[in-house]
Each structure stands twice: as C-alpha cells, then as structure tokens.
Amino acid sequence: MNLEIQKWLYDILVSIQSVNEFVSDVRIFETYESDKKTRRSVEREIMV
Numbered sequence: 646m647n648l649e650i651q652k653w654l655y656d657i658l659v660s661i662q663s664v665n666e667f668v669s670d671v672r673i674f675e676t677y678e679s680d681k682k683t684r685r686s687v688e689r690e691i692m693v
Contacts (some may be wrong), residue, residue, distance in 0.1 A: 660691070667683050668683065
C-alpha cells in the first residue's frame with residue numbers, strides 16, 4: 646500500500662478515536678446537540 650494512503654488512513658483512524666473520546670459520556674442526542682464544545686470538536690474531526 647502506498648505510504649500516502651497509509652498516512653491518510655491513519656489520520657482517519659485517529660479522528661475516529663478522538664470523536665469516540667469526545668462523545669463517550671454522551672448518552673442522549675439532545676445532550677450532544679446542546680454542548681457546543683463537543684459538537685464543534687466532533688465536527689472538526691470529521692472534516693479531517
């Protein structure tokens with residue numbers, strides 16, 4: 646596999662892990678929706 650593809654896939658994995666950490670204690674969507682900091686963190690990681 647090409648090194649660039651490996652780096653890209655690694656970045657995706659790290660972003661997924663970060664999102665998981667951000668929302669690990671959020672059980673209800675409304676809680677997530679009302680938490681601006683968490684919402685923006687997740688959105689930022691998705692953009693990566």
